[in-house]
Amino acid sequence: MFIGLVLLALLAALSDRPLAWYAESQIEQALTTGSDSAESAHASIAGIPFLTQFATGEYRHVEVDVHRWHTGVIIINSIAADGRDVDADTSDVLTNKLTALEVASLKVTAELRWQDVAAALTHATDGVISVTVTARSRRPTIRVDTLLGSITIPLAVSVRDGQLHIPAGAKSAPIRIPLPTLPPGIHLSTATATAQGIQVTARGSRVHISFDS
Template identity: 30%
Template sequence: MALALLAALAVGADRVAAWVTERSVATAVVLGGTGVSGAHVDIHGFPFLTQLAAGRIDHVTGRLDAGTFGGHTVSDVHLDARGVQSRAPWNVEDARVDGIVTFDTLASLLSEQLGYDVRVARAPEEPDALSLTLTAWGLDLGVVAAPAVVDDTAVAVQVRSLVLGGLTVDASAIPGGLGSRLAALRIPLRLPDGVALRAVFVEPGGLRLVAQAHDVALSQLAR
C-alpha cells in the first residue's frame, strides 16, 4: 500500500510539473503573437521530471485556433517540436509548424500589390489552385493561380489562366502593367532565422503553410 501510494504521488508530481511547463510554453506562444486564442500545449513522454532535470524535453506538440504572427492572421495552427529546452526562451532543436492564412488576408496582400480590390477563394474546378477576381476597366478579370514555395521564404502565385470580360487572354495582353504584376505575384513571409517555408496547400479556408524550424527559440518561432 505504501509503495503504491508513493508511486501514485510520484506520478502525480510528474504530471503537475508537466502541466506547469505546458502552461509556460503556451504562454510563450501567446506572447509571440496578437489576438491569440485557443492555445494548447502537450508534453509527451514519461517520466517528465527526468527530462526537466536534463534541461531538454523530448517531444512537445501544440495547437491554437487563431492568432496574428508576423503581421499575418493564421488559424488552425499545429506545432510538433523535438528537443525543446526546458526553460525560457524554450529553444527548439527541430520543429514543424503549419497553419492556415485566410483568404481575406490573402486578398488584402494581393490587393496591395496589384492596386485593385481582389477577392480570393479556392478555384472551384481546380482545388489545388486559387481563384482571384477583380474588376479592371469596367470588365471582370478572373485568374486561376497555383501557389508555390520560392526561396523558402515566400509564396509565389503562378497564373494558370486569365479570363477578361469572358474571353481567355494571355497576361501580356492585359494593359496598364497589370499583366506583368499578375505574372510576378509573390507573398513574402517575415520568417525568423532558422525557419524555412517547406510547402503550401490550398484548403477550404485559405492557404495552409508548412514550415520547418531548426535551432530557434519558441518565442521567435511564434513571431
C-alpha cells in the same frame, strides 16, 4: 523501507503530470500574449517521467496547436507544430517569464484562409491592388484589380526563394503573399491551394523561437 519507497514513487507519479500541465500552460501563455499572438493555443508535452525533463529543461516531444495567429501582416488561421528535443529554461518557466524555446527538430503545418490572404494583400499595397478570391469549387480563382485594369486567374500557390507566391500569368510578376519573418532555422517547404485557403508546411532544425513579453 519498502513502504517508504512506494510512497515516494507514488508522490513522484502524482506530481509528475501536474508539473507537465504547468509547463504546458507556460508555453500556451507565451503564445497568446505579446504583439504577435494567437487567440488560443494548446500545448502537450509527452514523456514519463516529466520531472527529469523539467529539471534539465529538455523536453523530448512537444506538440502545439494554435488558433488564429495575429502576426501583424496576416492572420494565420491555424498552426500545428511538432517539436522534438525542445529546450526551455527551467528558471524562466518557474518564474512565469518564458521568452524563448530552442527546438532541435520542428515540423509545422499551417492554414491561411482566403479572406485573410485577400485582406493582407490589399493592406500590403495600401489599397492600390484589390484582391478578391472566389473559392466556390475545388479550383478557386483570384481577381486582382489595379489602376491599370483587372485580371482573373486560376489560383495556385508556390514556394519560391523561401517566399509564398501566387503566379499571376506569363505577362505579370507573381504576387508575393506577405508572411511574418520565420524564426531562424526554419523554412517553407510546400504550399497547396484548397477551396478553404492555403495549406503550408515548414520544417527546420535548431530552431530558435522568441516570444514577445
